[in-house]
Amino acid sequence: MKLRLLPSTIDGAGLVSERQHFACFVIDGCVAFDAGSLASSVNEQERENIRDVVLTHAHLDHIAGLPLFIDDLFQTLTEPVRVHAERSVIDALEEHIFNWSIYPRFSELKNRFGSVVEYHEFEQGKQFDVRHLTVRAVAVNHKVPSSGFLISDTSGTIAITGDTAEMNEFWNEVNRVEKLSGLFIECALPNELHELASVSHHLTAEKLAHELTKFERDDSPIYVINIKPAHREAVVSQIGLLGVKGIEILEAGRTYQF
Numbered sequence: 001m002k003l004r005l006l007p008s009t010i011d012g013a014g015l016v017s018e019r020q021h022f023a024c025f026v027i028d029g030c031v032a033f034d035a036g037s038l039a040s041s042v043n044e045q046e047r048e049n050i051r052d053v054v055l056t057h058a059h060l061d062h063i064a065g066l067p068l069f070i071d072d073l074f075q076t077l078t079e080p081v082r083v084h085a086e087r088s089v090i091d092a093l094e095e096h097i098f099n100w101s102i103y104p105r106f107s108e109l110k111n112r113f114g115s116v117v118e119y120h121e122f123e124q125g126k127q128f129d130v131r132h133l134t135v136r137a138v139a140v141n142h143k144v145p146s147s148g149f150l151i152s153d154t155s156g157t158i159a160i161t162g163d164t165a166e167m168n169e170f171w172n173e174v175n176r177v178e179k180l181s182g183l184f185i186e187c188a189l190p191n192e193l194h195e196l197a198s199v200s201h202h203l204t205a206e207k208l209a210h211e212l213t214k215f216e217r218d219d220s221p222i223y224v225i226n227i228k229p230a231h232r233e234a235v236v237s238q239i240g241l242l243g244v245k246g247i248e249i250l251e252a253g254r255t256y257q258f
């Protein structure tokens, strides 16, 4: 399984910035998990091949690229973009984004080949197939209904938390996986903003360390994701001080093979 966190921005030299403003993970060049920078940062091959988008939750940094991605492809789509999401997330998209005020309601439109978007509702705790992947949605602990995912192919499983604060169910599921190839866990804020982390349901480095005490395995690398760009330096330094074995910060733009 190949995974690439799409870049969010470029730096002053025109190169991929390490700062992550958006969440969008492309797996095997054809399935996107979240859609923050989907329209702006896919390469041409990914734009042609991605027709499935799986959403953790409806916050803007996770869905911002979806309307523009569908718009870019509107004339040429020979099959709809399939948006896999929980019912409450689908309802939020239709009410707040695809409402003709912010953007067209693509679910009511067709091109010459047919529908351009199709919603596929999933339930937390249940498994579903997306292309060659088997996905299990697990409830996590965020300000709005949110899912983490266990994503499997024939070679193994990776686990992505999405945005979350302290969790239990997610760890129960992750600890049961037969072959875990990678854990991707958020750490949005630095320790000094622990109160903000509590009200916004995110992790700090200290809270991350506490969460990892529930991670009962040592067979998997740990990649930190979703660090708020304004606090990146502080969070990275605080994670370094934790001394956790096998932990690193996921690099935007790089393809990881599992």
Ligand SMILES: [Zn+2]
Pocket: 057, 059, 142, 163
């Ligand atoms: Zn969020």
